[in-house]
Amino acid sequence: MIKVENLFYSYTKDSKYAVDDVNFEVAKGEAFGFLGPSGAGKSTTQGILTGLLPMQDGLAEVAGYNMKNPSRKMFNKLGVSFEQSNVYGKLTALENLEFYRKLFDVETIEPNVLLEIVGLSHVANKKASTFSKGMKHRLTFARSMLNKPELWFLDEPTTGLDPAIANQIKDVIKEKSKEGSTIFLTTHNMFIADELCDRVGFIIDGVLKLIDSPRNLKLKYGQKLVDIEYKDGNEIKKDSFSLIKEEERLKLNHIINNYEIELMHTKEATLEEIFIKVTGRGLV
Incomplete structure (x- = not known):
């Protein structure tokens, strides 16, 4: 068209x-x-x-x-x-x-x-x-x-x-x-x-x-991350792990298998973050 x-x-x-x-x-x-x-x-x-x-x-x-x-x-x-x-x-x-x-x-x-x-x-x-x-x-x-x-x-x-x-x-x-x-x-x-x-x-x-x-x-440009909150005894801990690195995937699996998970979500780059990375400029 x-x-x-x-x-x-x-x-x-x-x-x-x-x-x-x-x-x-x-x-x-x-x-x-x-x-x-x-x-x-x-x-x-x-x-x-x-x-x-x-x-x-x-x-x-x-x-x-x-x-x-x-x-x-x-x-x-x-x-x-x-x-x-x-x-x-x-x-x-x-x-x-x-x-x-x-x-x-x-x-x-x-x-x-x-x-x-x-x-x-x-x-x-x-x-x-x-x-x-x-x-x-x-x-x-x-x-x-x-x-x-x-x-x-x-x-x-x-x-x-x-x-x-x-x-x-x-x-x-x-x-x-x-x-x-x-x-x-x-x-x-x-x-x-x-x-x-x-x-x-x-x-x-x-x-x-x-x-x-x-x-x-x-x-291509985004990071593959998982943010997680979990209980370690009476303490709430927060961490972030890369899904690309084998070592961090193993740590994440360990937490999932051994602790009570409170919150967990994947994190990806926004188009705005990618735009800034590609062009070196913001949107304003």
């Missing part, structure tokens, strides 16, 4: 690149995470792929269309949910969706259904100008689903949402992914990416450092 080769982009039209020789592909039905801190090149890449920014150098194909000359028909296949909500404040939630559905040449989902999905049905007839930042974000998210997109661009989809609503949004994304939608997720939230994405790419200073599945990254 997406093919990018030797993509460059400079806002200053010189050698200071916001996107610097980026290459990747996203297969149909795949959930792909584009991860990095603010200013890394995530939004610039998404802007090029959605037609908001003009092509400069390189190749970008989206849903079978060359982004050097994008066709209007392409936008019938795309859904875009921006981090910065851009709804019409003078229109109600329902009117916003009714307006946007008229822009498509394909079958759309009933606006009331979408408002129910994102938990805004109770304010369907209220003007968007009265909404909180989180409510506007949900309305933008609902709008991105209007045309049943084959390719869904999501920019920080859970930003500014309370945990319950964020979980609801994540469930919607998971369901659409199961139904076969291709998802391009830009975020600096590694926990969201770990939960939702089949593969992730780490980008920093416009350079795409690596691409792999969250599982493979954890196996």
